Amino acid sequence: MHNFTEHVNPHLGKLLEKIRMDKIFTRGEGNYLYDAGGKRYLDFIAAYGALPFGFNPPEIWQALEEVRASAQPSFIQPSALEAAGELARRLIELAPESLKYVTFTNSGAEAVEAAIKMARSATGRLGILSTINSFHGKTLGALSATGREYYQTPFGAPAPGFKFIPYGSLADLQEELENNGSDYAAFIVEPIQGEGGIVVPPAGYLSRAQELCHEHGLLFILDEIQTGLGRTGKLFACEDETATPDMLLLAKALGGGLYPIGACLSTAAVYSRDFGERHSSTFAANTLGCRVGLKVLDILTRNNQALIREVYNNGQRLLRELVVLQQRFPRVLKGVRGRGYMLGLEFEMTRADFPSCLLSVLSEQEDLTPLISSYLLNTENLRVAPTLNGNKVIRLEPPLTVTWEECQAALKSLEKVLTVLDAGNTLEILRPVLEIDEQITHCVPGAEKHPWDRYQPSSDPREGRFAFLVHPLDLDNYHEFDSSLAVLSSEKLQQLADLGSEILDPFVIGRTAVESLAGYRAYGEFIALPRTAKEMLELKPEGALRELSKALELALKRGARLVGLGAYTS
Numbered sequence: 204m205h206n207f208t209e210h211v212n213p214h215l216g217k218l219l220e221k222i223r224m225d226k227i228f229t230r231g232e233g234n235y236l237y238d239a240g241g242k243r244y245l246d247f248i249a250a251y252g253a254l255p256f257g258f259n260p261p262e263i264w265q266a267l268e269e270v271r272a273s274a275q276p277s278f279i280q281p282s283a284l285e286a287a288g289e290l291a292r293r294l295i296e297l298a299p300e301s302l303k304y305v306t307f308t309n310s311g312a313e314a315v316e317a318a319i320k321m322a323r324s325a326t327g328r329l330g331i332l333s334t335i336n337s338f339h340g341k342t343l344g345a346l347s348a349t350g351r352e353y354y355q356t357p358f359g360a361p362a363p364g365f366k367f368i369p370y371g372s373l374a375d376l377q378e379e380l381e382n383n384g385s386d387y388a389a390f391i392v393e394p395i396q397g398e399g400g401i402v403v404p405p406a407g408y409l410s411r412a413q414e415l416c417h418e419h420g421l422l423f424i425l426d427e428i429q430t431g432l433g434r435t436g437k438l439f440a441c442e443d444e445t446a447t448p449d450m451l452l453l454a455k456a457l458g459g460g461l462y463p464i465g466a467c468l469s470t471a472a473v474y475s476r477d478f479g480e481r482h483s484s485t486f487a488a489n490t491l492g493c494r495v496g497l498k499v500l501d502i503l504t505r506n507n508q509a510l511i512r513e514v515y516n517n518g519q520r521l522l523r524e525l526v527v528l529q530q531r532f533p534r535v536l537k538g539v540r541g542r543g544y545m546l547g548l549e550f551e552m553t554r555a556d557f558p559s560c561l562l563s564v565l566s567e568q569e570d571l572t573p574l575i576s577s578y579l580l581n582t583e584n585l586r587v588a589p590t591l592n593g594n595k596v597i598r599l600e601p602p603l604t605v606t607w608e609e610c611q612a613a614l615k616s617l618e619k620v621l622t623v624l625d626a627g628n629t630l631e632i633l634r635p636v637l638e639i640d641e642q643i644t645h646c647v648p649g650a651e652k653h654p655w656d657r658y659q660p661s662s663d664p665r666e667g668r669f670a671f672l673v674h675p676l677d678l679d680n681y682h683e684f685d686s687s688l689a690v691l692s693s694e695k696l697q698q699l700a701d702l703g704s705e706i707l708d709p710f711v712i713g714r715t716a717v718e719s720l721a722g723y724r725a726y727g728e729f730i731a732l733p734r735t736a737k738e739m740l741e742l743k744p745e746g747a748l749r750e751l752s753k754a755l756e757l758a759l760k761r762g763a764r765l766v767g768l769g770a771y772t773s
Contacts, residue, residue, distance in 0.1 A: 221702050222577045223635050231258025234602050234609060236586065244584045247601040247613055251397070251588075252429045252545070254460040256502065257602040263459035266498035267491060275490050280483070286493035293500050294468060297438060299447045304474045307488040308465035311428035311454030312340025315391070317467040318450045319344045320482060322389035322422045324475045329363075330387035332379065332421070334370035336592045338398035339391060339426055348391055350399075351592045370396055371404035373411050384419030389449070391424040394440035398591035401547025401598060403540055409446040422449040422473060428465070429545070432456035433503050433603050436515030436543030443542075449473050456603075459499045464492035514603050518543035521599070521610050528614070532621040537595075546599040547590065548617070550575060552624065554655040560627045561685040569594035570706045574632055575620055581635035583616035629687050636702065637695050658714040660726040660762065667725030669765040670758035672751070673712070674732040674739060675700070676770060684712065700735060707733040709754035711761070728761060730754050736770060 205225065208216025219225040226244075230237040234257045236244045246257070256263065270277075275286070291305035306321070308314045323329055333339070337350040346354060347361035350370075355361055366383075368375045376390070394409060396402035413423040425448040430440035432453065437443060439451070450473060454465035503511060518541075525539040525548065534556045538549035550572055557563040565571040572589040575597060579585040590596045599613070623631045634641060660666065675681060678696040682688035688696065712731040718724045732739070732750050739747065751768075758766045 218705065221636070221705060222573055223581055223638075224573070224577050226580065233257040233259075234605050242584065244580065244586050245601075245609060245612060246586045247599050247605075248586050248588045249600050249602045250460070251455065251598075252434055252600055253455040253458060255433060255456040255499065255603045256460060257604050258460065260460060262502060263461050263495055263498055266459075266494050267461065270491055270494050275494075277490050278486065279490070280485070280488070284488050284490075284493075286490045286497070287488035290493040290496045290500075291466075293497060294453075294466060297500065297504065298451055298468050299439065299441060301447050301470050302451060302468040303471040304469050306467040306469065306474075306478075306482065307493070308454070308467065308484060309463050309486050309492075310340075310465050311426075311452065312342040312345040312465075313484070313487070314428065314452040314454055314465035314467045315339045315345035315348060315426065316342055317482060318389070318391065318424050318452055318469075319348070321450065321467065321469060321473055321475070321478050322424065324478045325473045326388040326420065326422065328386065328388040330383075331365050332376075332387045332390045333365065333367050334392055334396070335367045336370060336399035336402070337367070337391075337393060337396060337426075338592060339393075339428075354591075370399065370402060371408055373408060373415070376412055377415055380415055380419040380421070384421065387419075387421050389422040389424050390416050391426055393426045394430045394443075395435065395542065395545060396592075397429040397545070397598075400549070400590050400592065400596040401541045401545060403542065407444065409441055410444040413446050413448065424448060424450040424452065426452045428452050428454045432499065433508075433511040433514055434543055434545050434600075435541075436511060436518050438503065438508060438511060440542070457496050457499055458492065459495045460602075462492050462495040464496055466496075510603055514543045517605070517607050517610055518546070520607065521614070522546060524610075524614050525599075525617075528618060528621060532625050535621055535624045541599075544599070544601055544603060544605065547596045548599065549596050550624070551595055552627075557627045558655045559685055561629045561681075561688070562624065562627060562632060564707070564710050566595075567710060568706075568708055571595075572597050573706075574636065575624075577635055578620055578623075578632050579616055583619065585613055585616045629685055630690070633699065637691070637698055639691070639695060655714075658716045658726065661724065663724065665723065667723070667764070668762045669725060669727040669767065670761070670763035671727065671729050671767040671769055672709075672732065672754050672758070673729050673769045675735045677735055677737075680735075700733075700738070703733040704738060709733070709750070709757050711757075728758070728763065730758055739770075 226238055228236040229239050234246055236246055287307060294305055295302055306317050308317055319331055331348055333348045333350055335350040339345045339348040343360060343362065347365045350367040368379050416423040425441055427439055449470050451468040457466060458464045529536045529539050535550060535552055536548060537551045541547050552563045552566040554563045562571060572594055576587050576589060579587055587597050587599060590598050678693060678700060681696055681699065709730050709732050711728045713729040716724060716726045732754055755766060
């Protein structure tokens with residue numbers, strides 16, 4: 204077991220091991236990573252935007268070396284901080300008008316925390332309005348502004364005063380402000396939702412949202428932690444509109460891929476005496492981070508922002524080519540969106556298009572994109588990752604220094620995986636995970652196709668609705684569902700079963716309808732628990748009850764009024 208799994212995060216570590224994404228990278232250079240065997244991987248994740256110039260950029264290292272060579276002091280609060288003052292001045296010169304002060308932090312989440320405190324101090328109000336499926340960080344305040352219950356519930360978030368509205372909807376924003384506007388200190392929003400699935404709002408959304416906020420006395424906070432500093436093909440994403448926020452949040456790229464630093468830029472009206480005297484951070488505004496930030500801005504603005512203009516041009520070309528792929532593979536690639544080098548690919552394989560195919564079940568539960576990422580990593584040497592809140596979406600977020608030739612290499616790899624998915628080739632997608640012979644995946648037996656839509660519930664309120672809970676009796680049941688799995692050995696089937704019990708929830712495996720001679724009809728669904736009889740027997744009672752509860756919740760959610768328990772579910 205690797206030290207990461209044993210001593211850092213056992214849950215994530217074990218999952219990465221199961222899906223073969225537990226690579227040990229020993230060297231990073233430019234846009235590539237290298238493993239211990241010397242194999243090279245093209246990186247299209249860029250630490251979610253925190254690697255603007257790839258790995259170990261020489262100029263950023265040079266900035267750090269210059270600090271060491273000149274013996275500049277690192278943490279010297281309280282004093283007149285030279286590097287912090289220079290970086291703040293430079294940020295204000297480049298940022299949208301009216302921003303005057305910079306509060307430095309050590310991360311994006313801390314920048315959000317500072318903005319929340321500043322907004323409450325400036326307005327005397329406590330409420331913070333955010334958007335559904337947003338992402339603003341995982342510290343308690345930032346997490347409270349993050350619009351996803353999955354990340355909040357175990358930690359007592361959101362804290363009181365936080366509320367969420369649909370992203371991109373001016374009508375919902377206006378209605379909420381007309382009804383409850385006086386409750387809120389600020390509205391915090393991303394120019395493009397990153398972890399929400401690379402969601403681009405309608406044109407004019409940001410500028411009109413700012414107007415509505417000011418009409419109702421709210422501050423307008425733009426979270427550009429992921430979009431800012433060149434990511435979308437502009438220095439700031441809000442440049443595409445006339446929005447001039449009261450606060451602008453930055454981090455990720457500001458550290459040049461080597462040093463953590465964040466910033467909350469604010470207007471003079473927002474920066475209160477209370478905030479200035481009572482907010483501080485031991486490590487924020489340190490010399491190393493600020494010298495790195497200055498070098499980042501120097502690189503980005505050099506030659507009239509030549510690098511950012513290249514991101515804009517290549518991003519448009521890449522988006523056009525991805526749209527072509529979507530048109531070729533509409534059953535698999537449902538959406539392509541984004542700007543610059545912040546693009547999202549939405550994958551979906553429906554049960555109607557891919558009956559009797561395990562991949563469609565994985566897609567239904569939003570577990571397909573991690574396996575696609577694993578496939579691209581292990582067979583194509585391309586690193587991509589799903590977005591956190593939109594698990595159907597794989598992000599393409601490479602370093603800003605990625606060339607068009609490297610974009611073309613990524614496109615070729617994506618075309619290959621789309622071809623495999625469109626063929627419903629379960630074995631090929633699972634090949635890296637199960638470590639099976641490539642030749643086996645080309646000898647897939649044909650599966651008999653049963654139309655998934657053969658049985659449908661009707662709108663008749665008299666119709667009976669029932670569900671029946673089942674589970675695989677043994678490993679053979681797996682290839683009875685997806686016949687391509689019949690070529691796998693018992694050992695590999697068990698490995699697949701172990702993965703299924705780890706990532707899958709109960710799912711509908713079959714549907715039927717019965718009609719009596721008297722003309723009454725009942726519609727039913729068979730709901731499978733992804734555990735064999737042996738695994739069910741090995742579960743502790745509380746574990747078995749949890750599994751049954753999930754299946755029952757699904758049955759009730761889908762309209763069942765009567766649920767039967769089959770095999771070891773009883």
